[in-house]
Amino acid sequence: MTPLRLGILAPIVSFVAFAFVGCGNANDPSGPNPAPLPNIVWIISDDQSFTDFGFMGHDVVQTPQIDDLAAQSLVFRHGYNPTSLCRPSLATMITGRHQHEHGLTFNDPEPGVRRGIANQLLLQQRPAPSLLAEAGYVSLQTGKFWEGSYRNGGFSEGMTVGERHGDLGLTIGREGMEPIRDFVQRHKDEPMFIWYAPFLPHLPHNAPAEYEAPFADLGLHELTLHYYASILWFDTTVGELIDLMKEEGEYEETIFIFIVDNGWVIAENEADRLVDRSDGTIRPPHWKSKQSQYDLGVRTPVLLHWPGHIAPGISYELVSSIDLLPTSLAAAGLDIPESLPGLNLLPRALHGEPLARNAVFGSIFRHTAKEWDRPDANLFFRWIRAADWKLILPEIENEPLELYHIAEDPLENMNLAHHPEQAERIRELRVRLDAWWSPVAESKDKSNK
Known part of the structure; x- marks a missing residue:
């Protein structure tokens, strides 16, 4: 590898020479032996x-x-x-x-x-x-x-x-x-x-x-x-x-x-x-x-x-x-x-x-948009996986709330959402899901239809 590859930065060196700062920068530009x-x-x-x-x-x-x-x-x-x-x-x-x-x-x-x-x-x-x-x-x-x-x-x-x-x-x-x-x-x-x-x-x-x-x-x-x-x-x-x-x-x-x-x-x-x-x-x-x-x-x-x-x-x-x-x-x-x-x-x-x-989030939307510039208008489901639990929240009519224990039920065959002992867990997961969700719903120019 030629020295030109060093580019503008002093990049990552080796396993032991890595230095990470709080923002996630992996390199030390002032390092004495920059690697490619x-x-x-x-x-x-x-x-x-x-x-x-x-x-x-x-x-x-x-x-x-x-x-x-x-x-x-x-x-x-x-x-x-x-x-x-x-x-x-x-x-x-x-x-x-x-x-x-x-x-x-x-x-x-x-x-x-x-x-x-x-x-x-x-x-x-x-x-x-x-x-x-x-x-x-x-x-x-x-x-x-x-x-x-x-x-x-x-x-x-x-x-x-x-x-x-x-x-x-x-x-x-x-x-x-x-x-x-x-x-x-x-x-x-x-x-x-x-x-x-x-x-x-x-x-x-x-x-x-x-x-x-x-x-x-x-x-x-x-x-x-x-x-x-x-x-x-x-x-x-x-x-x-x-x-x-x-x-x-x-x-x-x-x-x-x-x-x-x-x-x-x-x-x-x-x-x-x-x-x-x-x-x-x-x-x-x-x-x-x-x-x-x-x-x-x-x-x-x-x-x-x-x-x-x-x-x-x-x-x-x-x-x-x-x-x-x-x-x-x-x-x-x-x-x-x-x-x-x-x-x-x-x-x-x-x-x-x-x-x-300790959690990841997601959402499921229409294949073909109902309104291309309003994500919330195309929403089917939101979901959260936190630790071993996954909550699926429907945003369409006649679909059930779903809760699964992924560690024991990885293919999501047993919906536990209606078990009374899960009510508090569902409430907590839903609060986290709502806190994450912030759709960009501002109207955009549709004059080029």
């Missing part, structure tokens, strides 16, 4: 249940590459996305803010509103690539990205130029890794931020036959077989990405952060999922999966891997996708804006310091 800024790679799986990994205990799904990454990482087994839908989940990661704060609560605005208007919501934020650029980072967007051009996310380079899901960006992984290799080869003298969010294992579950072969004789439902094959395909691309960084001499100086955007559970009847009806009402959530308020929709493992710095281990502490940005800023030696609600996970990962958190 680490590359930062976010690996984002697309539509995969938290259960569907070998390292999470699944005995049929095959994820050998991610399992190997997990064996070398600090694994947070109780990670959460505040929402369980693609676009708002990705927007939460890149902004470090909950969806009612950044405003992108939906996949699509209401009919009659041009998508470009909604795309402007991200421009009102300071997304990860823009903030990291202050430390000299160059950034690459690949895979899923909803906000029009990669430039709208602050990336210096990217594959997506304007379509709904990510147009050319969606070929990454499915059609090789050359755009990433090209980027890495051109920027070896600079710290790099890489967004790897392939359209995998997302539908269409059309993995090549070689990925279906391991499951062919297991008697699986056809839909399940195709899903598992797509997971194995995604897993293979994760291995290819890590091998690429090794081949280019960047692996040892790279922090890898792995997460899933939202869950997925195979439903033989896809109408069982939580969907909007044409009349604007919704069907109750018959399936605990993507777009639902349950852990099979919102929970995810979170992996932190930094060769030679972060010791492998397992944590059962609560973390959230809002933590990715402050953690990355700290790694880059940047101050963390006080307005960001997430935590810097590096003190925990490097020194074992307990996280200053």
Whole structure:
């Protein structure tokens, strides 16, 4: 690595030489032996249940590459996305803010509103690539990205130029890794931020036959077989990405952060999922999966891997996708804006310091907005996970209040909300949930409908 990579800052040095200040800055600019800024790679799986990994205990799904990454990482087994839908989940990661704060609560605005208007919501934020650029980072967007051009996310380079899901960006992984290799080869003298969010294992579950072969004789439902094959395909691309960084001499100086955007559970009847009806009402959530308020929709493992710095281990502490940005800023030696609600996970990962958190929060909104500029108008559910308990508060009619003891009931099958002995617990959790909730409901200009 050349000295040019030192950039403007004196970055992170080694495990023992880290110095953290209260705001989360990981670097000491006055240090005598500044080390190179680490590359930062976010690996984002697309539509995969938290259960569907070998390292999470699944005995049929095959994820050998991610399992190997997990064996070398600090694994947070109780990670959460505040929402369980693609676009708002990705927007939460890149902004470090909950969806009612950044405003992108939906996949699509209401009919009659041009998508470009909604795309402007991200421009009102300071997304990860823009903030990291202050430390000299160059950034690459690949895979899923909803906000029009990669430039709208602050990336210096990217594959997506304007379509709904990510147009050319969606070929990454499915059609090789050359755009990433090209980027890495051109920027070896600079710290790099890489967004790897392939359209995998997302539908269409059309993995090549070689990925279906391991499951062919297991008697699986056809839909399940195709899903598992797509997971194995995604897993293979994760291995290819890590091998690429090794081949280019960047692996040892790279922090890898792995997460899933939202869950997925195979439903033989896809109408069982939580969907909007044409009349604007919704069907109750018959399936605990993507777009639902349950852990099979919102929970995810979170992996932190930094060769030679972060010791492998397992944590059962609560973390959230809002933590990715402050953690990355700290790694880059940047101050963390006080307005960001997430935590810097590096003190925990490097020194074992307990996280200053005992609850995470989330909310579930309409797939297609009723009013794109009023998050509260599109709200279905709010939820809080505090210690082992999870409260789900409905914001629509004819839906029950739900309370689950996640440690004993991880798939949320036994609703305890109507047990009299839980009344005080529900009251306390609801107070905390209401204190967290502060939707941005101000009306915005709709003149460009």
